[in-house]
Amino acid sequence: MTRTNETATVREAVFDLLRAEGMTTIFGNPGSLELPMLRDFPDDFRYVLGLQESVVVAMADGYAQATHRPVLVNLHSAAGVGHAMGALFTAHRNRTPLVVVAGQQARSLLEGHPYLLSQDATTLPRPYVKLSREPARAEDVPAAIARARYLATAPPAGPVLVSVPSDDWDRTADRVAVRLTSTTVAPDPALLARVGDALANARSPVLIAGSGVDREGAVPDLVALAEAHRAPVWAEPMSHRCAFPELHPLFAGFLPPVREDIVRTLAGHDLVLSVGAPVFTYHVPGAGPHLPPGTDLHLLTDDPEQASWCPGGTAVITGLAPALRMLGAHRPGSPRTPPPARRRPGPPARSTSRITQAHLVHALAEERPEGCVLVEEAPGTRPVMCELLPNLGPETFYTTASGALGHGLPAAVGIALGRPGTRVVAVVGDGSAMYAVQALWSAAQLGVAVTVIVVNNHRYATVDGFAERFGMARPVGTALGGLDFAALATAQGCAAGRVENPAALVPALRTALTSSCPYVLDVVVDR
Incomplete structure (x- = not known):
């Protein structure tokens, strides 16, 4: 971490860092231990108050998804983090970059068992944060928050928590210089070329659109690839974003979260390319294979964990947009017949006595x-x-x-x-x-x-x-x-x-x- 030589209070150093990073909207619900952070709150910052910590985190989650920017969340010690855990679980699954700064009792009291102590502040939010830290010294707080911001946005994005004792904010610390980091994962060119050749030579390929496609802004790239191969596109099971336009003639529908039903749905396809989605998200127990017999599976994901539990085939850890563009160079050897358009239901029957x-x-x-x-x-x-x-x-x-x-x-x-x-x-x-x-x-x-x-x-x-x-x-x-x-x-x-x-x-x-x-x-x- 690069630092400047100029010193300031921890609070001043942190707000300077947040300002430089464009993180001037803070979502929170403060308690007594967080007040020192908010003293002399800067006029160019906005504090968005939620009336319960789970509401705070969910609002920040939506804001971060809408703005494509990491967001700082201000929570109150153990109780506030506890209230927020369900929302942190969702932000973790949504892959939302949140920097959570949680209050902690004063450092001078930590050796006893004071009121409002977060007894094991770094363990409490796990496993639904990418990292949880309580800096060893007050002067390390700005650098810890800078690290949290970088880690929150690194793929796969997600929440990071920093626990800060209440008496740290008025101590002195070095200001932290902002540095640029890349959040794009480059694919292995040879491995991706193998995927492209398999896609080009497939008899009847099918694509699965995962929520990661929308998160990365890669929907146009997936549309272009599907059109080039005239391949039907299914939305992943339990999809939480629109990863493919649902009125597009190649959109086939939504995969069910049931193993046997997925196998039946994908029958007849010799290649499955899943983009930005785990293979697969199930909601009920099942048995048997994950794909029809003889179907070749390929996965594109920026998440090493998703890649590690892919049930077979080839998994490429990569940024989705550049990978899809590279696959666009691999054209089918002969024109394919486009699949039949999805049948859409007509207007439902209406009752005169009740709303369905x-x-x-x-x-x-x-x-x-x-x-x-x-x-x-x-x-x-x-x-x-x-x-x-x-x-x-x-x-x-x-x-x-x-x-x-x-x-x-x-x-x-x-x-x-x-x-x-x-x-x-x-x-x-x-x-x-x-x-x-x-x-x-x-x-x-x-x-x-x-x-x-x-x-x-x-x-x-x-x-x-x-x-x-x-x-x-x-x-x-x-x-x-x-x-x-x-x-x-x-x-x-x-x-x-x-x-x-x-x-x-x-x-x-x-x-x-x-x-x-x-x-x-x-x-x-x-x-």
Whole structure:
């Protein structure tokens, strides 16, 4: 780490570093141990307050994804980090670059057992951070935060935590000079050439688009490769980004998270090229092979861990965009017949007495503003959205990669903050919304252009669905009732409405989607 000779307080050195790195928006929920960091808070910085630490991390996650920049998160000692763990788990799976600075009791008290002590601060957030450090000396804090920023953005990106004792901030330290680092992984040219030759010579190749393609801005490169080879493209199981335009004639659909179903889906293809996705993400137990017999497997990923548990074939650790462009030089030996276009369902039947999920999703597809961003956390509605609400291109869709609830609502607020002028539409279940409903307060304070559509079916519908799969006739703990999301929204400063009548759905959506302030629409749907 290169340092300058000029000294300053730890606080001044850290804020100078953050300013030079463009990290001037901080998300947090401070406690007593964090106040020394925030003394004389610089006028050119913005502090985004969340009312619970999981909300803080999820907002920062959305903001970092929207801006393509690392973000600093300010958390309170052990309790605050503990509250944030579910959101850190999701940020880890989302591959989001977060620098988490957690408070710690004063260094002068660490040998005892003081109030608010984080007893093992570096172990607490593991394994869902790339590194967790508590610097040995106060003067090492700026360098530790600089290192955390570099490591958070290095592929595969992810959260890094630095625990800082409260009395470190007023000590002296050297200022840390910013240095440039590369975040692109170069592929092995010979190995990638083998993949290209195999793709060119395949009889019937198929591509799998993973979320990493969208994270790296490589969607146009994947589209060009698919078109050159006239290869169908499937979205990875449980995809959390739009890695291929879903109205493109080569888009085949969404792979199911079930081993046997994937084998049946990919039958007839002699080569599978998975780009930016693990092979494969399963949600239920299965048995047998991972691919049809005789199918050649190739994986492009920037994640050595994904490469290490690839079930066979060839795994190339690489940046996706340059690798896809290099593969573009390997053209098929003879023209291939393009696959048949995916059949899309028509408008769903509508009831005159109740709103169905299909009716809601289709209406949203018809009414959504051009250029809007969709954030989803309604697991029971996601299959319907895959059929009736196609995502149109890069950076138009976000959801949790971990499956943990509580991400969607605050992440939508962070995305809206990171993309001023863009309408962000969050589709969340009633159960999901209650995990992080405090995010509505932050949305109102920030005045962001976010529309929240609550799919209110009075239950944890996905859990009920799994109960049926497990042969449980009467699951417990899945019924929800008595929740008034319009009232919860208005109490926190948002505009809101509620709709139950199918005839009133479209006018209600138009009001919600054009509101000049954060708007929550509580849509009561048929169970």
